[in-house]
Amino acid sequence: MRAFEYVRADDIGAAVALVSGDPAAQYLAGGTTQVDLMLKDGILEPERVVDITRLPLRGITADDRTLRVGALTTMEELAADPTVAERLPFARTALLAGASTQLRNMATIGGNLLQRTRCRYFRDPGVPDCNKRTPSSGCAAITGAGARMHAILGAGETCIALHASDLCVPLVALDTVVRVRGTDGERRIPLTEFYLLPGDRPDLETVLRHGDLVTAIEIPLPPAAIRSGYLKVRDRASYEFALVSVAAALTVEDGTITEARLGLGGVGTIPWRARAAEQVLTGAPATVETYRAAAEAELRAPFTVPGTAFKPELARRTIVRALEELGGDRT
Amino acid sequence: MTLTRPVVVGAGVDRVDGPLKVAGAAAYSSDITLPGMVHVALVRSTIAAGRITRLDTGAAEQLPGVLAVLSHHNAPRLAAGPTNNLGPTPPPPLQDDRIRHHGQYLAAVVAEKPYQAAAAARAVTVEYERTEPVLRIEDPAGELRTDPFGMDATRGDAAGALAAAEVVHEATYVTAENTNNPLGLFATVAQWSGGRLTVHDATQWTSNTCQTLAQMFEVPESAVRVYAKYVGGAFGSGLRVWPHVVLAVLAARTVGRPVKLVLSRPEMFTGIGHRPNTVQQLRIGAARDGGFVAIEHEALQTVAMDDENLEPVAASSASAYACPNVATRDRQRRLNIPCPGSMRAPGEAQANFALESAIDELSYLLDMDPLDLRLRNYAQVQPQFGLPWSSKALRECYQVGAERFGWSRRDRRIGAMRDGRWLVGYGMAGVSYLWWQVHCEARATIGSDGTGYVRSAATDIGTGTYTVMRQLSAELLGLELDQVRFDLGDSNLPWSPQAGGSGLTGALGNAVHAACRELIRTFLRTVVNDSASPLRGCTIDDVAVSGGRIHHRADGKLGESFVAILARHGLDELTADGVSDPPDPQEVGMAPAGAFAAKFVEVHVDPDLGLLRVPRIVSVVDGGRILNEKLARSQIIGATVGGVGQAILEETVTDPRTGRIANANLGDYLVAVNADIGEIDVTFVGEPDQLTPLGTKGVGEVGLPGTAAAVANAVYHATGKRIRSLPITIDDLLG
Amino acid sequence: MSQDSRNARAAQPAAGDAGTVRVTLTVNGADHELLIDSRVTLLDALRDELALTGTKKGCDQGACGACTVLVDGRRVLSCLTLAAQCDRRQVATIEGLSSDGRLHPLQEAFLRHDGFQCGYCTPGQIMSAVALLHEGRTGSDDEIREFMSGNICRCGAYPNIVAAIREVARQGAR
Incomplete structure (x- = not known):
């Protein structure tokens, strides 16, 4: 709730220079994470807020191989894109399964990638022990109650905060690339390498440096023959983050899985690319047995607390169900 | 006439x-603006038990716009509020350095703008001496209060009858803490002018707020005027004069200007009551033919330090069914928690889940249809007084409900009904609501x-x-x-x-x-x-x-x-x-009847993923004379939606170590959204009640109880899983 | 999307004083010039600066929908939008919905179907429903339920809200 200087950016380079040069400056786009954490929870306390919503980073273009999405495109805009509907139906499902229409009209794609965890221990400054806020202060969530919306993959004793994005689940499965503008120009970062596991420094969440600006994402369009789906499991029927979600894309030829892409949501400290499961799936027969083996492979070593003890099993079953719906069972 | x-x-x-x-x-209290009005923000305790060793307001007072910071250091001693038919007034705030619960108000900051007050509240530093909080309902360190309402009932010899009964069902049922969460943030606008106090408040009871503030601030009632023209929901949380109301009045007096205090959503979890969690033991004895011979209902609930909450739970089981031997016992455990209070159908919401689940369980032991079992034990006269009811059409509720729902289509075998991957379950429950006037x-x-x-x-x-x-x-x-x-x-x-x-x-x-x-x-x-x-x-x-x-x-x-x-x-x-x-029941020779209802629920369960959906609920209600059927129907629909929340979503989670509520916001505390609610069918039956010329019986709460039990009973019918703990969530149904 | 920064212009603070912002809000067609603290949300600007208290604060954290308004025709949550971000944007609130004292068809339908009780979430529900009709998401009751799920009604009027929206959608009213 600290006072801050509001600056409206009208030029990308200038915005990057401004934030890069001021450790107390932060970008503001859709605001659905930022405004909440700044004004309501009091977790972020920038002295200068650089509003980037009027930068020319909004819009979607596509060619045969890639869908390029400007970072300020909103979730609703992306969901309404005909290429997304046709070539990336599971991304559309994931988009529309997230939040509410109001929030999707505000939230940008760049902001979705960079959304902060919903962990209520992180978001309450009255809780002193949070390694993500204050390195080496401990993790209240691990011993606390209500750690239901928390991670079981990539998690550990230092942090179990969840990356709650729906959209990122299909994106990470599709090998999406993030375009980033820094003071030294633009670079491309695969989404699979964009996020950092909490490890010893849960406060470091991505490979971005202060002042780096996400300008766009590039989604490689999968082959037309691939079948994809997004399955989200949650307590409430709508307007809730996932307990477990699965984004899956499969190509099955003559009963054999020739290509498998699998992302998991609701379970990871980062949007989770399920490579172990993909390895089991690729080249295997499209059977429930294969799907079970894939789920088992991905959830071999989950980190659970009492509140999340049910999640590994739920995740396995959700993976199996999602795959079964796509690939059928050729047993 | x-x-x-x-x-x-x-x-x-x-x-x-x-x-x-x-x-x-429509102007709710939070919409009221007065000339020169300033704003209050609150500082709350971050521990659950102990005392304040240092409270420093120096930095806060230096911030822009700040007019005053009230704390136990400078707040005047306030007189205790009155005791009314719901119990005493909550303890006045800022009177000492003791911490009774996490979230307790420790200071109030008054500033020109709301964001200035909020920023200054964060600048108040507090140091504590912590003591071990008592937080769990089963913790023997917390004082156990027996028969706190003087309503424990006995009839015949329940223990003896249970020992001799042909069939006995005994189980423990647990209900979660729920938080009222009216959508309207509670707000108080207070103005002193020449010794007279005007208050705009989110209250369910202006007369009481007036009397209470007059007594606490030692002014005549005629000098206090409380408005509540529109209230953004309350569901019981507006029945008492909570400390924030007192703080707003105090702040207005301190700065000599009108003030507005709007609770934040997290503050709505700790400052205006909540439905206490319960642990309930039910024992029902029956003869082979289904006739009840004994009901024992023992309910333990939570209560806060230094406060009371009138919430009879087990008591209602004494009058629900014809049964010669009954014993009900209510108990309260004192904990370092924010004070529980009434929440739509207080006591009955929890008790009905236990009793109506238990009867469903008993029906399987007896191999009887659960509806038949209820009819078999129908209380034709009020069982505790032996008097005829002033009105009772519960039998019609059952009959009409069964018909509208299609109860006869229910395949009694567990898990026998399906809709694709989904298991389908039918469940029902009866409701006998207590009378209050x-x-x-x-x-x-x-x-x-x-x-x-x-x-x-x-x-x-x-x-x-x-x-x-x-x-x-x-x-x-x-x-x-x-x-x-x-x-x-x-x-x-x-x-x-x-x-x-x-x-x-x-x-x-x-x-x-x-x-x-x-x-x-x-x-x-x-x-x-x-x-x-x-x-x-x-x-x-x-x-x-x-x-x-x-x-x-x-x-x-x-x-x-x-x-x-x-x-x-x-x-x-x-x-x-x-x-x-209210008429004297003995004088009129009738037992005053509250509303009655029957609930029939269809659930769909995905047994692999543990998903539970409630696509259809039929409610039939005897509410006496219905003054406006459209609005009465809305009351039943709304309460049923609240019941769905209690059944499958709502749980206020308290951190067992710190006493902090871990999900004090509407993103983490789940109430039903539109997509959770399917078809809700409501029918009214019965005649005008005979007790009063008007013939009404209140229908604001009767729609809620019964929902959770019917859902749980339907879940059992669908899956064979008996869930005795609310809410019923995915983790309960996996496997 | 130009990535060209060689012609970079300096980013401009929107007002001289750090901490305050000059904003022109166009609300229900009328321009309002405000000099406000940069922390003020669109919701608070509407309620406190412009005395448009029809838009409600239910959670102030984007979790209830009570503060729903339309910005440039799209429904958004005014509690998570800084007023400064809405400079020269078109904001539509419940106060602008009825014209010449005549209620909007959705307002009438909410009345007729008793789509509210305490009424606190109602402005947000109705603004959300106005957008829903434009979005064309009223094809079935389930679709209405899903796309109205961002608006919590604690009184539980959902079935009546769905009935009200369904009726207006079928009439093809806007």
Whole structure:
């Protein structure tokens, strides 16, 4: 709730220079994470807020191989894109399964990638022990109650905060690339390498440096023959983050899985690319047995607390169900 | 003059406050702005037990816009508030350095702008000496209060009958803590002016807020005026004068300006009550033919330090079924938690889940249809008093409900009904709601233009009081709906009880009835010797009212209008007061009946993923006379939605180590959204209740209990999993 | 999307004083010039600066929908939108919905179907429903339920809200 200087950016380079040069400056786009954490929870306390919503980073273009999405495109805009509907139906499902229409009209794609965890221990400054806020202060969530919306993959004793994005689940499965503008120009970062596991420094969440600006994402369009789906499991029927979600894309030829892409949501400290499961799936027969083996492979070593003890099993079953719906069972 | 053939009453009149509400023009307390108004933000404890060792407001006081910081260092000692029919006033804030619960108010910052107050509140530093908090309901370190309401009931010898019973079902049921979470943030606007206090508040009870503030601030009640014209929901959380109200009044007095205090959503979890969690033991003994021989119900709930909460849980089981041997016991565990309070169907919401789940379990032991088992033990007379009910159509509720739901299509085998991947379950429950009615006053006026003005200090928290009381007044005064104004939400109006306990419609309706009758009598007295009046010498029993006229009962043409009487006698208006008091059951030879209901629920369960959906609920309600079926239906629909929340979503989670509520926001505390709610079918049955001339029984709460039990029973029918703990969530149903 | 920064213009603070912002809000067609603290949300600007209290604060954290308004025709949550971000944007609130004292068809339908009780969430529900009709997401009851799920009604009027929206959608009213 600290006072801050509001600056409206009208030029990308200038915005990057401004934030890069001021450790107390932060970008503001859709605001659905930022405004909440700044004004309501009091977790972020920038002295200068650089509003980037009027930068020319909004819009979607596509060619045969890639869908390029400007970072300020909103979730609703992306969901309404005909290429997304046709070539990336599971991304559309994931988009529309997230939040509410109001929030999707505000939230940008760049902001979705960079959304902060919903962990209520992180978001309450009255809780002193949070390694993500204050390195080496401990993790209240691990011993606390209500750690239901928390991670079981990539998690550990230092942090179990969840990356709650729906959209990122299909994106990470599709090998999406993030375009980033820094003071030294633009670079491309695969989404699979964009996020950092909490490890010893849960406060470091991505490979971005202060002042780096996400300008766009590039989604490689999968082959037309691939079948994809997004399955989200949650307590409430709508307007809730996932307990477990699965984004899956499969190509099955003559009963054999020739290509498998699998992302998991609701379970990871980062949007989770399920490579172990993909390895089991690729080249295997499209059977429930294969799907079970894939789920088992991905959830071999989950980190659970009492509140999340049910999640590994739920995740396995959700993976199996999602795959079964796509690939059928050729047993 | 009776309500035998009502014209205006009963009709599905649209909400009279609706045009304002759909236009966003109804002013809730948080919408009130006064000239020169400043804002209050609160500092809350971050520990659950101990004392404050240091509270530093220096930095906060230096921040822009800050006018004052109140804490236990500088707050004046306040007198204790009164004790009313719900118990004592919550302890006044900032009186000492003791910490009783996480979230307790420790300081109040007053500043010119709300964001300045919020920023300054964060700049107040507090240091504590911590002691070990008592937080778990089963923790023996917490004081155990037995029979806290003096309502424990015994009939016959329950223990002996259980020992001898042919079939016994015994189990423990657990219900989660729920938080009221009305959508309207509670707000208090307070202004002192020349020793007089004006308050706009989110309260269900203006008369009580007025009396309480007068007593605490030691001013006469006549110097305090409390408004609550519109309240953004409350569901029980507005029944008491919570500490934030007191702080707003105190802040206004301190800075000498009007103040506004709006609770944040997290503060709504710790400052205005919540439904206490319970652990309940149920033992039911039955004969092989299904007849109950004994019911034992023991309920343990939580209560806060230094406060009380009137919430009989087990008590209601004594009167629900015909059973010769009954024992109910209520107990409370004192914990370092924010004070529990009433939440829509307090006590009954928890008790009904346990009792109606237990009866369902028993039906399987007896191999009986659960509906038949309930009918087998139907309480034809009130079992505790042995008196006939003042009204009871629960049997019709069951019959009509079964028909509308299609209960006969239920395949009794577990897991036998399917819809694709989904298992389908049918479950039901009965509801016998307790009766509650208290003293109420109203005033009625007819002016020289022939229009009526009826009023009382009551509140309309979305229940429809504005509408039904206007309908009733129009009916009783023989006027059209648009010729009558009904006003409420102002403590200067005649004294009213709380909008709570499903009791206001009855209490207020009967007071309005009395006031309107008295007003007609006053008109008749005015013309008693008036040779020009065709009504001279008439008593109220001789006349009827319609079309703005009083006329002879036998001859509608023989009479005259209110306008004519007033004009001839040179009067601007006539006014009369009316009072209603609850009748003494022994005197009338009847047991006062609350509403009754039957609930039939269909659930769908995905057994692999643990998903639970509730696509269809049938409710049949005996609510006595229904004053406005459209609005009454909405009450049942809304309470049913609340019941779905209790059944499958809602749980306030307290951190076992710190006493902090871990999900104190609407993103993490899940209430039902639109997509959670399927088809809700509501039917009213029964006759006007005999206890009062009006014949109503409150319907504000009866729609909630029964929902959770019926859901749990349906889940068992679908899956064979008996879930005895609410809410029923995915992790309960996996596997 | 130009990535060209060689012609970079300096980013401009929107007002001289750090901590305050000059904003022109166009609300229900009328321009309002405000000099406000940069922390003020659109919701607070509407309620506190412009006395448009029809838009409600239910959670102030984007979790209830009570503060729903339309910005440039799209429904958004005004509690998570800084007022400064809405400079020269078109904001539509419940107060602008009825014209010449005539209620919008949705307002009438909410009345007729008793789509509210306490009325606190109602402005947000109605603004959300206005957008829903434009979005064309009223094809079935399930679709209405899903796309109205961002608006919590604690009184539980959902079935009546769905009935009200369904009726207006079928009439083809806007």
